[in-house]
Amino acid sequence: MSSILEPGITFINKELKGKNIDRIDRRLKNLKDIFFDKTALEKMDPETVVYEVESYFPVEHDIEGGLFYGITYIHPGTVGNEYFMTKGHFHKIRNRGEFYCTLQGEGMLILMDENRNTWAEKMYPGSIHYIKGNTAHRTANTGNTILSFSAFWPSDAGHDYATISEQGFSKILVQRQGKPELISR
Secondary structure, rough: OOOOOOOOOOEOOEEEEEEEEEEEEEEHHHOOOOOHHHHHOOOOOOOEEEOOOOOOOOOOOOOOOOOOEEEEEOOEEEEEEEEEEEOEEOOOOOOOOOOEEEEEEEEOOOOEOOOOEEEEEEOOOEEEEEEOOOOOEEEEEEOOOOOOEEEEEEEEOOEEEEEHHHHHHEEEEEEEEOOOEEEOO
8 A cells, every 4th residue: 555645635627526525505595684785685586696615524523623624606796785795604612713715806804803893804816814713704705706715714613603694794895886895784
C-alpha cells in the first residue's frame, strides 16, 4: 500500500466532488421570513432559486476538533430593493468562529453581534473574512453574476437559524441609487 493518497475531495469546474458531500438549495418559498418587503416577495415565483450550498462533512456533526468545508452560490436578484441573501445564523455553540473566502462575484457579509450591532464587509474575489464567535452572519449578492464563497467552520459549531428567523438582523441591506446601503429595519 502506498503512503501517497489521493485527496478525499476536489473542487473542479466550480463543483465539489467526492464522498460525504451534501447539496441543498434555498428558494424564495424557503426564505419567506428573511425578506422585509412581503408584498414584493408575494409577487415573485416561489420556486426561484436564491442560493445553493455544497458542503463537505469529513467527520460527524457535533465532533469537537473537526472541520467542515462548504461553498455557497448566491444568485443575483432582489426582493423589492433587498438583495438576494442567505438565511443567516448564529452558531449553536456561540463562541465558534468561521472563515469565508470569496471566489467570484461581489457581495456583502452582514454581521451582527449579540447586542444587535450590525455592520457589513465588502466581498470580492480573493477577500477573506474572519467571523468571530458570538456573531450572526449572512451574505448578500450585490452584483449581476453569481456570488460564490468558500467557508470553513468547526464541526461542533452547529447552526442557530431560529434566532434570526424570529428576530431578524437589526439592519437590512438594500439597493439605493444602484448601490448597497445598510439601513435600520
